[in-house]
Amino acid sequence: MNLTARMMIVLTVIAMLSGGILAGWDSLTKPKIEHHRLVALEAAIADVLPAHDHYETLESPDMTLYLAKPAEGDSLIGIAFQAVGSGFQGEVRIMVGAEPGFEHLTGIKVLEQIETPGLGTKIVEDPSNKSNPLWWPAQFQGVSTSPEIVVIKNAAPSSPNEVQGITGATISSKAVARIVNTDLERARQAFDGQEG
Amino acid sequence: MAKTVTLREDFLKGIWKENPVLASLLGLCPTLAVTNAAMNGLAMGLATTFVLVCSSLMVSSMRNIIPHQVRIASYIVVIATFVTVADRFLAAYLPDISKSLGPYIPLIVVNCLILGRQEAFSSKRNVGRALVDALGMGIGFILVLVTLGVIREILGAGTVFGATVLGDWFDPWMVMILPPGAFLTLGILIALANWYNDRRAAA
Numbered sequence: 173m174n175l176t177a178r179m180m181i182v183l184t185v186i187a188m189l190s191g192g193i194l195a196g197w198d199s200l201t202k203p204k205i206e207h208h209r210l211v212a213l214e215a216a217i218a219d220v221l222p223a224h225d226h227y228e229t230l231e232s233p234d235m236t237l238y239l240a241k242p243a244e245g246d247s248l249i250g251i252a253f254q255a256v257g258s259g260f261q262g263e264v265r266i267m268v269g270a271e272p273g274f275e276h277l278t279g280i281k282v283l284e285q286i287e288t289p290g291l292g293t294k295i296v297e298d299p300s301n302k303s304n305p306l307w308w309p310a311q312f313q314g315v316s317t318s319p320e321i322v323v324i325k326n327a328a329p330s331s332p333n334e335v336q337g338i339t340g341a342t343i344s345s346k347a348v349a350r351i352v353n354t355d356l357e358r359a360r361q362a363f364d365g366q367e368g
Numbered sequence: 369m370a371k372t373v374t375l376r377e378d379f380l381k382g383i384w385k386e387n388p389v390l391a392s393l394l395g396l397c398p399t400l401a402v403t404n405a406a407m408n409g410l411a412m413g414l415a416t417t418f419v420l421v422c423s424s425l426m427v428s429s430m431r432n433i434i435p436h437q438v439r440i441a442s443y444i445v446v447i448a449t450f451v452t453v454a455d456r457f458l459a460a461y462l463p464d465i466s467k468s469l470g471p472y473i474p475l476i477v478v479n480c481l482i483l484g485r486q487e488a489f490s491s492k493r494n495v496g497r498a499l500v501d502a503l504g505m506g507i508g509f510i511l512v513l514v515t516l517g518v519i520r521e522i523l524g525a526g527t528v529f530g531a532t533v534l535g536d537w538f539d540p541w542m543v544m545i546l547p548p549g550a551f552l553t554l555g556i557l558i559a560l561a562n563w564y565n566d567r568r569a570a571a
Contacts, residue, residue: 204460
């Protein structure tokens with residue numbers, strides 16, 4: 173057998189074996205991975221919205237909205253959506269919960285971020301604040317969204333639409349507010365477009 | 369040198385004398401990137417060892433079939449297959465670790481340590497010796513990653529494997545869990561290893 177044929181056959185066989193193994197392994201692990209993704213999504217939705225029985229998914233071309241519903245009736249308890257934008261070092265993905273009408277937030281939870289450890293990561297939790305490590309994201313519970321959420325420095329918030337910035341991580345703090353503001357507007361439009 | 373090398377020597381050389389990180393300076397990218405916590409170091413070490421052992425077994429058993437001209441391509445396909453298996457496994461069964469290691473698991477495929485062992489060892493030795501070599505190198509890699517992870521986690525967060533070891537009085541050195549801490553710690557470890565080797569050679 174000449175060399176060219178041998179090279180082709182060996183590489184083809186190796187690639188086919190590899191493809192077979194991966195296809196089999198993927199079908200084994202895919203349900204699990206999908207399950208973890210769903211559990212994480214549901215946990216995040218439960219975190220940012222007030223108590224609700226179940227949620228319905230509202231797909232719009234621009235955005236997916238999660239509508240929290242009570243056990244009975246068709247009233248709307250809250251709306252959750254994912255906001256994405258750039259932080260200090262990279263993409264920040266946030267689950268945002270809002271009241272129906274989008275006038276106030278019910279909570280936020282940062283799902284993914286690569287901010288500076290120990291500074292920017294306080295947008296997720298702050299281990300140096302032992303009694304209340306979640307003090308920063310907790311500020312978004314009940315914050316007013318009109319005209320928009322504002323981060324202030326070195327002072328306690330005085331208006332309902334203000335949250336206090338993180339010392340040493342002003343950019344990360346402001347990025348979160350900016351991302352939430354921007355995508356809140358998109359969510360509002362997506363919701364109005366679908367319901368109206 | 370090439371007269372008789374025992375299996376024991378094949379195994380032990382990976383742990384100290386030819387340690388992939390301390391002696392050969394291979395696989396430094398994951399070594400520096402993921403050792404901000406002991407658990408991450410351990411998980412990365414285990415994943416890399418899994419890929420190394422499986423790839424070495426495959427490459428060694430196919431060493432007489434693979435034509436010399438396409439050997440690198442063949443090795444990469446074999447390595448990439450096992451990396452994907454490891455990546456999917458972590459995502460399916462250990463989602464937290466998978467999340468904290470992020471893109472560094474898929475990047476095992478370009479870890480020079482693994483390709484280096486195939487080229488330098490497995491492709492020329494029988495399956496048994498390839499296995500022993502891969503295990504030794506893998507354990508050597510795990511030991512260094514865990515050591516780095518433990519040192520950086522203690523100094524950077526006051527914890528080991530997530531358990532608090534230094535009390536409230538300790539103000540964590542944030543730099544240790546940032547990239548500069550990785551370079552500092554690794555540099556000091558390599559210096560200590562060389563110093564020890566020199567002293568033993570002189571004695």
